[in-house]
Amino acid sequence: MSYTTNTLENHWMPFTANRDFKADPRLLVKAEGVHYWTHTGRRILDGSSGLFCCAAGHGRQEIAEAVGSQLRQLDYGPPFQWGHPSSFELANRLARITPGDLDHVFFANSGSEAVDTALKIAMAYHRARGEGGRLHFVSRERAYHGVNIGGTSLSGLIKNRETFGGVMPGVVHMRHTWRPESRFVRGQPETGADLADDLQRFAALYGGHTIAACFVEPIAGSTGTLVPPKGYLERLREICDAHGILLVFDEVICGFGRTGKAFAADSFGVVPDMMTLAKALTNGAQPMGAVAVKDEIYETIVDNAPEGAVELFHGYTYSAHPAACAAGLATLDIYEREKLFDRAQAMSERFLDAMFSLADLPAVTDVRGYGMLAAFDIEPEEAPGARGHHCLKRMFEAGLLIKWTGDTGCVAPPLVADDSHIDEIVGIVREVVGSL
Ligand SMILES: Cc1ncc(COP(=O)(O)O)c(C=O)c1O
Numbered sequence: 171m172s173y174t175t176n177t178l179e180n181h182w183m184p185f186t187a188n189r190d191f192k193a194d195p196r197l198l199v200k201a202e203g204v205h206y207w208t209h210t211g212r213r214i215l216d217g218s219s220g221l222f223c224c225a226a227g228h229g230r231q232e233i234a235e236a237v238g239s240q241l242r243q244l245d246y247g248p249p250f251q252w253g254h255p256s257s258f259e260l261a262n263r264l265a266r267i268t269p270g271d272l273d274h275v276f277f278a279n280s281g282s283e284a285v286d287t288a289l290k291i292a293m294a295y296h297r298a299r300g301e302g303g304r305l306h307f308v309s310r311e312r313a314y315h316g317v318n319i320g321g322t323s324l325s326g327l328i329k330n331r332e333t334f335g336g337v338m339p340g341v342v343h344m345r346h347t348w349r350p351e352s353r354f355v356r357g358q359p360e361t362g363a364d365l366a367d368d369l370q371r372f373a374a375l376y377g378g379h380t381i382a383a384c385f386v387e388p389i390a391g392s393t394g395t396l397v398p399p400k401g402y403l404e405r406l407r408e409i410c411d412a413h414g415i416l417l418v419f420d421e422v423i424c425g426f427g428r429t430g431k432a433f434a435a436d437s438f439g440v441v442p443d444m445m446t447l448a449k450a451l452t453n454g455a456q457p458m459g460a461v462a463v464k465d466e467i468y469e470t471i472v473d474n475a476p477e478g479a480v481e482l483f484h485g486y487t488y489s490a491h492p493a494a495c496a497a498g499l500a501t502l503d504i505y506e507r508e509k510l511f512d513r514a515q516a517m518s519e520r521f522l523d524a525m526f527s528l529a530d531l532p533a534v535t536d537v538r539g540y541g542m543l544a545a546f547d548i549e550p551e552e553a554p555g556a557r558g559h560h561c562l563k564r565m566f567e568a569g570l571l572i573k574w575t576g577d578t579g580c581v582a583p584p585l586v587a588d589d590s591h592i593d594e595i596v597g598i599v600r601e602v603v604g605s606l
Contacts (some may be wrong), residue, residue: 281447294484313420314326394579533606
């Protein structure tokens with residue numbers, strides 16, 4: 171397999187060490203099943219479903235055919251004041267699998283756009299109820315909610331916000347849920363539910379009636395699988411209810427089977443008021459994000475607008491793009507037909523056994539995991555992240571792709587992976603981290 175390009179210089183790559191990459195590029199030119207192939211013809215095992223996107227594995231012909239046929243039939247239609255059948259069908263299908271009465275779906279093109287959309291829906295909802303003074307938002311340390319201005323403001327990752335000033339005013343951060351006593355705890359830690367009381371403290375400090383919404387990833391994903399302590403999400407739900415604060419679950423990573431059920435909300439038995447979705451919504455084959463909203467929020471905003479008027483002044487040129495909707499529908503068909511959420515549940519024990527077997531490596535300082543999502547921390551060197559980046563490269567040389575955030579390796583295999591793939595992932599991690 172060969173691949174040529176005159177220069178890599180013109181593409182300014184996202185979240186990438188550009189100079190380092192361009193000196194020794196890692197180009198992916200083909201993907202099938204649980205593998206990628208590089209421009210030099212090497213086969214690489216995909217240990218993180220791309221970027222938590224490709225739950226049904228790569229190269230799914232059903233999705234490619236659905237997208238191609240949609241583009242031949244209707245390539246594009248303006249989404250403001252016009253519609254096309256696939257978006258309504260996809261919203262119906264999503265409403266069937268979302269928990270509770272989260273039955274209205276607003277489409278965006280990425281997780282970041284879904285998050286910023288949810289922020290605006292929260293403001294519009296409270297305004298429609300005559301509570302437009304609710305302008306505070308609550309997020310959490312170590313949170314990742316994308317990179318648009320709203321999501322950057324919610325971000326609890328220092329590197330993602332330090333360059334960008336204070337961004338949106340009125341955002342406050344609860345403490346994260348990682349605690350030293352929970353190191354190497356598998357699943358939900360027994361202790362730490364009390365950290366949810368940070369929300370209560372903000373309600374006492376600012377007035378609960380000034381807070382619009384509380385955003386959390388049920389399992390904090392990008393930072394490295396921080397599983398919520400037992401009782402934590404339930405406590406957030408109670409505090410939100412007590413103060414009329416909307417609870418938003420950012421399920422961009424957790425959604426679509428990663429936790430062994432359709433959504434983490436189902437796995438943890440807590441129903442939020444809104445859920446942000448992206449990534450595995452289309453199996454990564456088309457860019458798409460979405461916000462699933464409970465009926466009362468939709469009805470409040472829509473019914474409060476004058477008859478015939480636009481109710482929410484928000485949307486994207488590519489909201490509900492026909493190709494993305496086709497990919498979403500074909501993806502949901504695969505999840506259903508191949509029972510991939512059940513498969514994830516069934517595989518989880520085996521996967522977590524394998525991941526937690528890494529605990530004996532001297533460089534590994536923590537392992538966490540739930541469902542088919544896990545992470546391990548390695549002892550940092552003087553420059554935080556340098557050792558993680560070294561591992562990323564060594565693992566790639568050894569035939570494995572996983573996502574690294576600083577000195578944390580994130581593992582989330584496609585849900586079609588089998589035992590041998592899990593063993594291979596953990597074998598390569600052991601070989602590389604064991605040699606540090
Ligand atoms: C929880 C969460 N929210 C939002 C995003 C942003 O999604 P995107 O990169 O599609 O904008 C991500 C991306 O990893 C995420 O993990």
